[in-house]
Amino acid sequence: MRKRVLLRGLLVVILAFAAPSIIEQNAVASASGQPCSALLVSNDDAIRRTQVLVEQLIKDSYPELTNADIQVQTFASAADYFRSGFSVKRFLFGSKMRYFIRVNPRVFALNAPEAGVRAILAHELAHVYDFHRRKRIRLLGLMRLAMKSYTACFERRTDLQAIRRGYGAGLKAYRLWLYQNIPAESLAEKRRNYFSPEELDAIAARRTQQPEVLEYWFKRVPRNLQELHHATH
Numbered sequence: 767m768r769k770r771v772l773l774r775g776l777l778v779v780i781l782a783f784a785a786p787s788i789i790e791q792n793a794v795a796s797a798s799g800q801p802c803s804a805l806l807v808s809n810d811d812a813i814r815r816t817q818v819l820v821e822q823l824i825k826d827s828y829p830e831l832t833n834a835d836i837q838v839q840t841f842a843s844a845a846d847y848f849r850s851g852f853s854v855k856r857f858l859f860g861s862k863m864r865y866f867i868r869v870n871p872r873v874f875a876l877n878a879p880e881a882g883v884r885a886i887l888a889h890e891l892a893h894v895y896d897f898h899r900r901k902r903i904r905l906l907g908l909m910r911l912a913m914k915s916y917t918a919c920f921e922r923r924t925d926l927q928a929i930r931r932g933y934g935a936g937l938k939a940y941r942l943w944l945y946q947n948i949p950a951e952s953l954a955e956k957r958r959n960y961f962s963p964e965e966l967d968a969i970a971a972r973r974t975q976q977p978e979v980l981e982y983w984f985k986r987v988p989r990n991l992q993e994l995h996h997a998t999h
């Protein structure tokens with residue numbers, strides 16, 4: 767019994783440190799230079815627009831998430847527009863899991879392309895799908911993956927899930943827009959952690975010649991153009 771209490775205590779400590787990392791957080795606090803148009807979309811409006819897209823995406827592309835409890839919330843950032851996570855409280859106390867998709871309303875004020883927004887939401891739903899299909903205890907392993915040194919593999923694999931479901935071209939449109947709408951100092955990190963437009967083109971070209979290569983990439987996630995070109999079985 768004492769062992770179990772100790773174990774639970776240990777779990778709480780681990781989560782207290784690890785949990786924030788499960789929510790994608792590459793936020794750059796500086797909000798300087800934010801255009802006035804950022805004020806035009808309210809939090810409620812951003813939530814409503816995101817909810818509509820999430821519902822449609824689940825219907826079209828993520829039937830596995832039909833009964834998942836997904837809440838949409840807002841956050842503010844100069845460099846991030848969407849994040850995902852799950853309720854740590856529910857995770858710890860064993861109640862039904864609840865997942866979060868968080869939206870930065872500026873994404874709508876800054877006119878991100880609609881296909882791009884749909885694609886990045888398909889990426890966030892790929893995270894939710896990952897949380898949803900894992901047994902609770904294995905979520906701890908997923909948190910480890912979300913930590914910094916694993917971020918690029920973790921995020922690129924999540925991109926692959928969105929690509930597998932038909933959102934590769936949308937991801938490219940999103941990244942082209944994103945690179946124009948983040949502070950210059952965040953660009954290198956975005957290019958490292960997620961597929962760039964050039965890499966997405968290389969993926970599309972390679973798949974037309976060799977469709978099964980996608981499954982290989984899930985096992986060995988390409989971290990750059992070189993690794994994309996040199997994929998072998």
Ligand SMILES: [Zn+2]
Binds near residue numbers: 889893
């Ligand atoms: Zn992600």
